[in-house]
Amino acid sequence: MSWHVTGEALSAYASGRIADSDAWSVEMHLTACERCRAALAAEAATDVDLSTAIRESWPGIAANLSSQGRVRRGSRSRELIVLIAAGPAARWAWFTAAVVVLALAAGLGAVTPFGRGQEIPLLGVVAPLLPILGVAASYGSGLDDAHEVIASTPGGGIRLLLLRSASVLAVTLPVGLIAGAVTGYGSPIPWLAASLALILTTLALASVTGVGRAAAIVGAAWVTGLAMSAAGDVTQAAPALLDPDAVPVWLLVSVAAVAVVALRRQAFNYTSLPAHPRLEN
Amino acid sequence: MEGTRTDDELLRAAGSGDRVAFEEYYSRNAAWLLIRLRRRCGDAELAADVMQDTFLAVWRAAATYSGSGQSGGWLWSIATRRLIDAYRRRAARPESAGEASEGLVYTSSAEDEALASSFGAELAVALDRLSPELRAVLQATVLDGLSTREAATLLDIPEGTVKTRVRRARLLLKEALA
């Protein structure tokens, strides 16, 4: 910094005998200039009133310097962590459950008969279900205890829902892929496409029914659909819903669901439930 | 300048619990903060209280300071929040209703000796020609970076008045500099 406050101006400022415009100029400079702040401190030390006030204020501060606690800097990445971590699904318990379920599905997968006369890898059944359950658990207003307050915030609507959905997919998909690779169960693409379509359909339906109910409906439809397709056609190697031929259909469903979510995004601005059955008066 | 550490370094050290560093930070920054607070509230005792609150908050939050060379603005922004709090507390006490406006008229006058200034001479003259009320709102909203609502609380005037005064002050400055 090339310009600094003159000694004359500093002492005028310290004593209060200074025009406002000059005081402003001094203050603007002090805010940015460490050297002049220190110079002003030296100047103030010669002023009985100021130096007394500064000296006498310190013990009151020093006596109250408790431990500082776990404070964190505010940043966009910290924001993401907090918003995602608050979801019940992000808790370790849920994560562990997801891993255990997938591991079981993968372990039992290839040999478990499902329906009549046909083998469906359990992984294919379970893997697309997990993201839906995860989204429901992490956002469903019946399960998120603080939903009432969240609904009153600007960031609590569709933004939070999408954020949580993405975080759930980020956890469940890799786990599913690994499980699939370990068991050597065919191409993961059919069930990945099914996963995507199911989660998006859940979100689209959620704009009408709320997340919890939407997840239940879509989950039940998935299981029923699989059972029916397995029972119906015993000649196929895989049930129609998990057949590679079904992939374009799943993608179409996904696109349609995205359109519905975009059109109905305002529905996420409000809670779908009353505050509390007891309290609704 | 004593010591070799910068304010940023002192703050970071304080953020990890270094009380010695914090005391040095205090000794370097208490003066300008106290003087500026006194100029804002015209009440030496209140200014000292607000300064104490401010440094306690700085101690707790030092670890969150992430700027480089912006510690002055950071410290002042904490201080203004505490100052507004103090005004709110004062205004909330029924027995002191109306007291809040006292001491808020900025006291200096344009006749004081002119000093070397980082502003242009024309701007300085124009600023000093503004009425104290107009200068006060400009100071609060421009120099101190307060919101209209905060300025209104500090100056004990309605928010609408803050807005109209800011508009008027800007217009007058523009005319004077034209």
Next chain:
Amino acid sequence: MNASTMIGTHVDVRDLVVEFGKRTALDGVDLQLDTGVHGLLGPNGAGKTTLMRVLATVARSTSGSVSLLDHDLSKQRDLRMVRRRLGYLPQQFGYYPRFTVREFVEYFAWLKEMTPSAVPLAVDHAIERVGLADRADDRLKKLSGGMLRRAGIAQAIVNDPDVLLLDEPTAGLDPEQRVEFRELLRTIGVDSCVLVATHLVEDVAVACTHVTVVSDGRAVFRGTPDDLVAAGEDTSDGDSPIERGYTAAIRAARKR
């Protein structure tokens, strides 16, 4: 300069009707509130919570107009602006037991879309204002009922809201905490609009500058606590003057 300046009325409700199915929870409420601490009194089931929920923007009205901070709540574009400047503590507020007080308050600071650099200081400030500074890093499940309530208040005020809505905020507070809490309310009410729904008449008598009494979905009394006291001069039901006023206001409304 802050672009979002408050000049008009903080809360402006006209002929608000809210129906749940066939049941009418609010039946033509009018309410205009500015800065200050406003009490919302009424028996259980009178519609207080519904009114708070509509003002908190979580429930929608059936008819009538509601505007907050000069923004019409029926306009989706304005909703986001309003919500950034809102604080809300419902009667039953859910919390995450494993979160610390600091994390809990921070969570809502982010949800209210505060500037990242402002968040840590705002969180610290809010926790300090409710007197939980020494418990900031305790998990919520370790707190007493009164402390939890104060953590809830901290999240509501973390964004220094222009409109603060508190539904039965003194539940679970002990007498000393209650006194401190009323002091805090008065401080906040200096430059923002605080609406406190309560069934405790004494809260209103001590902390509020204005009172609205709600009964059977209608606002049946509006005035200062002194006005309410005056309304009860002719009755003898109730232990305190303001309680008598409250009883009288409710009775007068029911006779109509």
